[in-house]
Amino acid sequence: MGQATLSSPSLEERVDRAGSDAGFDPDSSHLDAVTAVAAVRLQSPQSLGLNSWGKSVHGNSDQARLFADLHRSDPEAAHRLAQAVLTLPEVGTELLGFRLLAELGKGAFGRVYLAQQGDLADRSVVLKICPDVHNGESRTLARLQHTNIVPVYSIHRAGPLQAVCMPYFGATTLAHVQKDLQVRDSLPLTGRELVSTIIARKSAPPSAQTAPPSSVALTKVKSATPTGVMPPSLFEPAADSSFSAALPSDAVESTANFEVLERLSYVEAVLWIGARIADGLAHAHERGIVHRDLKPANILLTDDGQPMLLDFNLAQDTKLRGSAAGAQVGGTLPFMAPEQIEAFRTETLLVDCRSDIYSFGVILYELLTGRHPFPVHRGPVQEVLVQMIQDRQGPPPALRCWNKAVSPAVESLVRRCLEPDLNGRYQSARQLKEDLDRHLDNLPLRYAPEPSLIERSRKWVRRHPRLASTTTVGAVTAVLIFALFSLVLIRGERLAAVDARNSMNRFLDETKAVRYLLTTRTNETGQLDAGIALGRRLLGSYDVLQNPAWDDSPAVQYLTAADQAVLRENTGGLLLLVAQGLSLQAANQSDRAAREELLGEAVRLNGMAASCFGSDEDSRAVLTQRAHLTELLGNKHEAQDLRDRAGATPLRTASDRYLVAAEHISQARYGLALPLLSDATEKNPQDFWSWFLQGACNDGLSRSADAAACYGTCIALSPRFPWAYHHRGVALLRQLKYRQAASDFDQAIALEPTLIESYRQRALARQGLKDYDGAIADVTRALELGGSATQLYFLRAEIRDRSGDRDGAKSDRAAGMQRKPSDDMDWVSRGYARMAAEPEAALRDFDEALKLNPRSLVALQNKAHVLGRLNRNDEAARVLDQAVELYPDFIRARAGRGVVLARIGEREAAHRDADECLARDNQPSTLYQLAGIYALTSQKNPDDRRQALHLLSVALQKGFGFDVLEIDRDLDPVRSSPEFRKLVDAAQAIRSSAVDKQPKTVKR
Secondary structure (H helix, E strand, C coil): CCCCCCCCCCHHHHHHHHCCCCCCCCCCCHHHHHHHHHHHHCCCCCCCCHHHHHHHCCCCHHHHHHHHHHHHHCHHHHHHHHHHHHCCCCCCCEECCEEEEEEEEECCCCEEEEEEEHHHCCEEEEEEEEECCCCCHHHHHHCCCCCCECCCCEEEEECCEEEEEEECCCCEEHHHHHHHHHHCCCCCCECHHHHHHHHHHHHCCHHHHCCCCCCCCEECCCCCCCCCCCCECCCCECCCCCCHHHCCCCCCCCCHHHHHHHCCEHHHHHHHHHHHHHHHHHHHHCCCEECCCCCHHHEEECCCCCEEECCCCCCEEHHHCCCCCCCCCEECHHHCCHHHHHHHHHCCCCCCHHHHHHHHHHHHHHHHHCCCCCCCCCCCHHHHHHHHHHHHCCCCCCCCCCCCCCCHHHHHHHHHHCCCCHHHCCCCHHHHHHHHHHHHCCCCCCCCCCCCHHHHHHHHHHHCHHHHCHHHHHHHHHHHHHHHHHHHHHHHHHHHHHHHHHHHHHHHHHHHHHHHHHHCCCCCCCHHHHHHHHHHHHHHHCCCCCCCCHHHCHHHHCCCHHHHHHHHHHHHHHHHHHHHHHHHHHHCCCCHHHHHHHHHHHHHHHHHHHHHCCCCCCCHHHHHHHHHHHHHCCCHHHHHHHHHHHHHCCCCCHHHHHHHHHHHHHCCCHHHHHHHHHHHHHHCCCCHHHHHHHHHHHHHCCCHHHHHHHHHHHHHHCCCCHHHHHHHHHHHHHCCCHHHHHHHHHHHHHHCCCCHHHHHHHHHHHHHCCCHHHHHHHHHHHHHCCCCHHHHHHHHHHHHHHHCCHHHHHHHHHHHHHCCCCCHHHHHHHHHHHCCCCHHHHHHHHHHHHHHCCCCHHHHHHHHHHHHHCCCHHHHHHHHHHHHHHCCCCHHHHHHHHHHHHHCCCHHHHHHHHHHHHHHCCCHHHHHHHHHHHHHHCCCCCCHHHHHHHHHHHHHHCCCCCCCCCCCHHHHHHHCCHHHHHHHHHHHHHHHHHHHHCCCCCCC
């Protein structure tokens, strides 16, 4: 059908009629006029008079606030939306061949009308009219043909509006039932009262048509709304309206559904309705469509009592997740699942059919108890979202305390829907429907626990009524008593087995955090201590550390034999990881007695781990760690014997490979760990942790691109693990890929908003992008979250310095200096900030850091750098000897030592370091350092000049070194040669050409 012209007043005319922006009736059309005033007259947040206006709109403050948010974010979008709202037709007019008879529902930006379609025998239809921003509903519903889903007849467009035509089946929704429950003194007893609600609404006089505004639903409409703005849903059915004057006089209705509802109890009637909605929902889910806006107002009770799903305008087509039509997240907040609220809050798309099941559980809870399952919060949206997520993370709320008619099985069924963990919920609407049907048919639930033995017995009796007769009862009483006693025992055994399995699953899940904390290194203060503490707590949950026979406890014995084997293997691995952490703590101890105590405890845990792996011979992982611990205790001969035994012991399992690699990584021997991990991932490509440690190895070997690829695989295997994004971001940052790195830190923060180190690293990425405001905001947020003030103030001072804010930088630097460093990284940060102006003071700070952590690589590197600047190259070489000994695979330390050796004339030793680095690495930063080695040694050996210029040329062509080229004193010996200037000019030409070929960004 073609476009139609609407005869509505112009926008300017509506504005003129609005008059003053105070004192309007929120239920009148003046609201639209005030909206128009906001959209047309006000052009900036500073001039936006919406705060006072919002207070004046007494009944619609939510709508006022939402429109104000939209206007502040995108005045043009607000203007377009206002234009559409102001062209909404009035009841009694005609539009596109439809005569509008009555208003069925009213939302902030749309209306739903009862209408007659003139060109089809005046049939009664529902016409939903709203701004033309949703383009997916008709296409979505076209694929859904089901008794319990309202279909779409057709879709029409008129100017800025869209009209969706649907059959008219009645005007009662579960929202009306819910409203009736709220005004009653008690809940209904039978389904007859549901039937009465439907009949009463059909026969109510026309005067009942006006209704208070409905609750606000928060929706994201990405095609019309900027990120972060949440306009109300386009349609909420009116909470109390009826339209008997407009009903078709020849309607023929079936009474079959009414007869079913009338003979059911109220609880059974709710479950009967629920089973039919679940059937419609399963039909949609099985066609790849998630509703995402389930709430009482979107479940219709037709005039003959049939439940039907409404309003798929927010539905997500899981086959089109990557398209604009599929990239919408929304719904009504009180009915959202926790992961749906989290997705709403973080702009991610992590919602599937189980989120609909949660929303449906909230609806069932409200109908069965007459109340909402969670507190209703008011205030700023972002604060409310956090509170709502917290409310929903606990155990599902009880029902029977509010309605004794709810049986234990029904409570179990609803609580299964409301499980915060996706995997704890019904996994499909089909499973939910089956349990609803089974309960109504007096069968035990299949997918939710059946907690009451008495209820199961009653169901059995109802299924076998003859056996419940008087003559039979006496005959079977003795048998039943014996059976019930047996069932109690069996049930106790089963519950104990379930508890044991749940405890093991929690143990395995939390072990992941220990693995991360004890096998990776970040700048997070206390990471090692936190990993050891968490590992000890988990081991304590099975009394592993105190009881040698811990695996004889009921918590273990109730597990299956296969689960017991899994638990023992993971417990052994956890013991080795904690022992590894203790050895690292010992290495940082200056007090000999404390050091030996830590190592003794680590040896004890290593011995306990050996008993967990179920073999007559120790595993290679146990022997490798024991050799290292023995060496730290000073028994080098015994340590070598253990290493020989470890080398002769075959690697039996993937876990063995992982644990041996983790031990090598703890000693910074990445070259030894990497082949083991590569073998592990080749045998099992789904092994997340082996991929993660491969990333750590490549990081340690300065292979940033390979590290990023490994972390990318981790993201594909576990897209909700924030640290995989974080570490890939760090690897990209080292390659100077600032934009990609910032994007990864965005993802990490979205998944874990309190990840302080991700804010710090994102600040560095944004600094690289010259987004100084964003970088400063990230450092400030990290400070608010409790990050190390010493480190963060110095970082923010550096960023402010680069942005030109000298006063702010000075203030932050002073604040950093006022704080006494509390750990090695604090001392390093302060020393780094003092290097330029106070090199001697910086050296003292680095020495303090090394007292606290003698293995601090960053302290060793910075100390050597300052000594080199002070021409104390002999001392610098000795410091870098320590770094290379501790971190033999860290190329930059070896290359740095080569430079220092070249400065003091140790050509042969310097070239050995250069050759070793070239054999392992070809990163441009490494090649640039090695060019410095050959440039320095060319002073006495001119033949070295050619290699210096070659390495420098490759580094420059790869984009590294231009910013320090003119001030690098190590290149002075070759700087005056014609070849030097020629290669620099050529590299700059290549660089300029590459920049010119990059697509230009158009500022909007």
